[in-house]
Amino acid sequence: MKLDAYLELSKGWLIDHTSVYDLARSTERAMQHDYVVPKNPTWDDGPCLGSWNGTERIQAAVPLSIKTSLEAGKAAELAMGSNYAGHPTGKTPISFLDGNSPRVGAVIARAGIVVQFELWKDYARLVSYPFNKKQMKGWTFLDKREEPNLEYAINRRNELTHEPMPANDPNMRELVEFCSKLHWLAKMAESYMANKSSN
Template sequence: MNNFEKYKELSAQSICQATMIFDLARSAEKLVDPNCSGLNNPAWSEGPYLAPYVGAPEIPKAHPYVIMISIESQAAVNISHTGSASRAPTSNDGIIQLILPENNGSRADRYISKLVTIEQFEILKDFLVSISAPINKKQSLKSIGKIEPVVLSELEAIIARRNELTHEISPPISNMREAVEYYNSCIWLAQVFNDSEHYGKRFTLS
């Protein structure tokens, strides 16, 4: 398997794994969200969501479900509130409020999309290094004249977005649609650099 085929395999595994994890997480989010209760709720008109096997009874959606959290989640809450993994926080009413960032009602969307976008760049970077192609802003500027402007523009855009998500504390919020589009841009760039000795001079975006 050559470097490009290996790149395609790794990048495909990464994005498909991320979208599947998102589907599972978002499906669970809907089931525990009171705003999604009711069989005719718009939340169930578009995936992802859990559905019964063909012929099996419908999953009840009249009321929200509760989730029994993992040992890891409990430890994270404990450490963040009490400084000890083994000591749980307390409150007068027994409820610990976790004010966590979300995107359109989803905590999974922004975090999974952010992580897979960064991972996609790292997979692409590894391939580009193997063929001595530019992997950062400084190198891309040195490639002006070698790289078709449309290719250079796309490369600089994915570098800039990766840098935002990696280095900024509060970057513009990402989502899974953007992550899949980012993957599409990465694999297009990899194809361009792989196919042309002159860094994409024969290629333009369709």
């Protein structure tokens, strides 16, 4: 995989993760009893649902409800076991990991960071660049920012993969910043390869 191919794949995944977040978070917000749909939404109001025909129609329906997928129903049954019994109204209370919220941003950001690291690691492996702490030992970095950025990326990915507790949840901003660091590291790896081949 060349640098351009890695960057294109990484950017595609980043757009997918942020778009899924926008859809999920806007729906989550519209399901809250006290949600007020912004009349003329600005970037600061997002993500939120809006309407080409005006916000009154959506506001009249707030709070919205959601008809979940068969997969979500099976997941609830698996998670709740015999306690899972559909309510006559069709509303079934779900026990989320962290209280009453599905942690939309945290779940998507965590998955995104792990995916971004794995994409980057595939690229780093192909260009013989270190992607774990053992490989970092004795490595000569071209830029003084490389080592702390690489160490941060490795530590954060490991933490999110091996310590899946809500206390260390990332947010969407961290996902975007993490991805930016990995892109920079990939470009440094490319510079390392160019340096190596010219010597």
